[in-house]
Amino acid sequence: MSERQGLRADSTHFTLDGAPFRILGGSIHYFRVPRAYWRDRLLKLKACGLNTLTTYVPWNLHEPERGVYLFQEELDLEAYIRLAGELGLWVILRPGPYICAEWDLGGLPSWLLQDKKMKLRTTYSGFTSAVNSYFDKLIPRVTPLQYKNGGPIIAVQVENEYGSYAKDEQYMSFIKEALLSRGISELLLTSDNHDGMNCGGVDGVLQTVNLQKLTFGDVQHLAELQPQKPLMVMEYWSGWFDVWGEPHHVFSAPEMISIVRELLDRGISINFYMFHGGTSFGFMNGALDLGTYKPQTSSYDYDAPLTESGDYTTKYHLLRSLLSTYSNEPISEPPAVQSRRAYEPLTVTHYISLWESLQCAETLFRADDPVNMESLPVNHNNGQSYGYTLYQTDIYSGGDLNSRNHVRDRALVFIDRELIGVLDYRTQKVKIPQSKSERTLSLLVENCGRVNYGPALDNQQKGLVGDITLDNVPLKKFTMHCLDMKTSFINRLQSQKWTSVGTKPTYPAFFRGSLVVDQPTDTFLKLPNWNKGVVFVNGHNLGRHWSVGPQKALYLPGPWLRSGDNEIVVFEELKAAETISFAENLEYGKTVDVSTQLFCTLI
Incomplete structure (x- = not known):
């Protein structure tokens, strides 16, 4: 029996097992979606007419301390890839080590910064030795899931948008070899935005492009860089991310569909970034600093075809209608929408000041x-x-x-x-x-x-x-x-003596209330008249709240609730209110349409 022929880029179109193939992909990050909802989100991706899932792999979650590796429960990457395969989806893996993704330090673990000489994303020995140790643990987990071994992985990306960084001419060759030497044998890709296309490539690796509009001639430039090769938009930006204190970004659905139709008519492969953004739970949001530091919100809704809580949008329905005309067979029916509810507001009952909590600090x-x-x-x-x-x-x-x-x-x-x-x-x-x-x-x-x-x-x-x-x-x-407010800290805090809110709180402080639930259901938690801090539900860190917006509610997944009492702890820096509210939908302050902005910025 001959070896299966994987994805090939030997002519102007891709082939898979020798037959013409077009990648219709969507990005959904397993680490931004509760595991209980992985299947739901992937089924919705497939029902939109897509055939490929792409995901990043966040090093900082998988190796939170040097030499300590986590690949279970919410971080079970292998289970996520296998699930995609079971549902009939192909997978493009983007293992980094740097991923960007509006994720803290672009997914690189912060302990790298203990080295005062550290030069991230270069062949500096302190960085390459850490990458080698990590890849020694990561790559053997995914090699059995490659196409040639009967798995769904058809391509693997070499780093991410290196052309916009490009501090070391040897670096991309190092990452390529780090993948090949550990058994990666499927098609290798790079991806770069407008600024990085000229210097982001590496010999023998197919280049792809990231964009939202066709104004800048990026697709034509890509075709000129590598003639007689298939063209792919690795990140078609379906929306945009938000930063604290600025309006919520949206991107017009009709304009998106118009551009996507043109790309498809030209025979180009496409991956939607994001198809479903999800949530940067905990403290994992990143920040931009292109002259001014701007931290990003916990919501990674991204104005994507599926909302943060997995709802269908106008973009989803228009996209499904468009993609159905490019499919050789009928596409599956979308799964039913999940229920959500706005629970009754709850009253905060107790608090403990930051100063009193210090005895629980590590x-x-x-x-x-x-x-x-x-x-x-x-x-x-x-x-x-x-x-x-x-x-x-x-x-x-x-x-x-x-x-x-x-x-x-x-x-x-x-x-x-x-x-x-x-x-x-x-x-x-x-x-x-x-x-x-x-x-x-x-x-x-x-x-x-x-x-x-x-x-x-x-x-x-x-x-x-x-x-x-x-x-x-x-x-x-x-x-x-x-x-650091890890779960262990919040658990220790619970055993301390809390004061009734009848006494005027000393700020900053942790506030506590109980949400009684009969049937756990998705909801959004709101803190009107609070100022800034962090929210924990049953020990899960939902993310940051801040009155400056644009995000006005935090996604609370039903699987993180239980029937009966649910402990809600809010860390508040400056000003608490008596109640915590709930809503059925994500709420925003002011909104701005990015289709009116001429930018060529960065994911």
């Missing part, structure tokens, strides 16, 4: 100078990755507190637990009232999300990353508390 560390989050001696010396860090020192006078732009990314400033100001990238000075008595200065510093794209990747240490001064004198003798 560690207390003292040093003469402030230590950045990644270098704290916690988590088996892998440092702190996410959340907040509290820095405290004693002061003996007042004056100008100057962060010298060493706050990453936002700090609440307290004198003897009284809030006196906020430091961030825009505000770098706070006036401290004069006093001759000894006082405690506290800075609660939040990692709002590491940059996931662009030249700033190497400089994503968080917390206090250098000296802060009081009247130009550097402050010394710091005590630091790691407040």
Whole structure:
């Protein structure tokens, strides 16, 4: 029996097992969707007329500490790929190691930043040795799932959009060889946007392009770069991501369909990024910094054909209608829409102040100078990755507190637990009232999300990353508390003594309430009249809330609820209300249509 012939790119069209083949793909990230809903989302993808699933693989989730690997439950990549195969979908795997994806540090683990000489995405030995160790664990899990072995994987991407970074001419060859030497034998691809097409390729690897509009001539440029090769848009941007404090992005459905129709009429293969965006649960959102730091929202709805909670949209129905005309056989019926409900508002009953919660923090560390989050001696010396860090020192006078732009990314400033100001990238000075008595200065510093794209990747240490001064004198003798707010921390917090909300809370604080559920159902949790913080339901971190919008509600998946009592804990920095509300749908503040914006930006 001859070996199966996988996906080939030997002429102007793809072939699969020798027959002409067009990739009609959609991106759904397993790590942004509760596992209980993987099947539902993939069935909806197939019922839209698509034949291929693409997914990134986030290194920072799979190796959260150096040498500690997680590939089970929500992170069971093999189960996700096998499920796609069982449902009749092909798979394009995008294993990184860098993925971008509006994901913290583009999916790279923060412990890499402990190395002061680290040069990410290069052949610097500290990076390549870490990649090799990770790939030694990751790649053998997916090689048996390749097409030649009877699995659904028909192609594998080499890194991601390297042409826009391109700091090392040898790097892409290194990643290519890292894949081949571990048994990857299916078609290799690269993907780049407009800016990176000329220098993102590597010998023997098919180039693809990422775009939203055809205005810039990217497809023609790709055809000129590699004549007599099939053309593919690896990321057709179906919408756009959101950042805190700016309008919600949408992209017109008719305009999208018009562009997609033109691509299909030209025989081009396409993958929708995103087909279903899902949620950047926890602290996993990334940030942009192309001159101004902009952290992204927890919702990754993306204005995609399927909403954050898996609902059909106008885009979905128009796309299904269009793709049905390109299919040789009838496409399957879409699954029924899942029910959602707006539970009755609940009243917050108890709180515990941040200051009282410190006894539950992982560690207390003292040093003469402030230590950045990644270098704290916690988590088996892998440092702190996410959340907040509290820095405290004693002061003996007042004056100008100057962060010298060493706050990453936002700090609440307290004198003897009284809030006196906020430091961030825009505000770098706070006036401290004069006093001759000894006082405690506290800075609660939040990692709002590491940059996931662009030249700033190497400089994503968080917390206090250098000296802060009081009247130009550097402050010394710091005590630091790691407040990464992992599930273990929230569980420890539950056993502490909580105060009834009848007493005026001291901020910041954790607030607690109970949601009683008969039949667990998807919902959206809302916090009107609250300010900023994080929400936990039964220990699951739903993500960040912030009154600046545009996101006005957090997706709460039904599988994370249980019949009976459900514990909701809200960490609130500045201002809590008495109630927590619920809604059936994701809610936004102001919205802007990106089809009116001429940009060639970046995923």
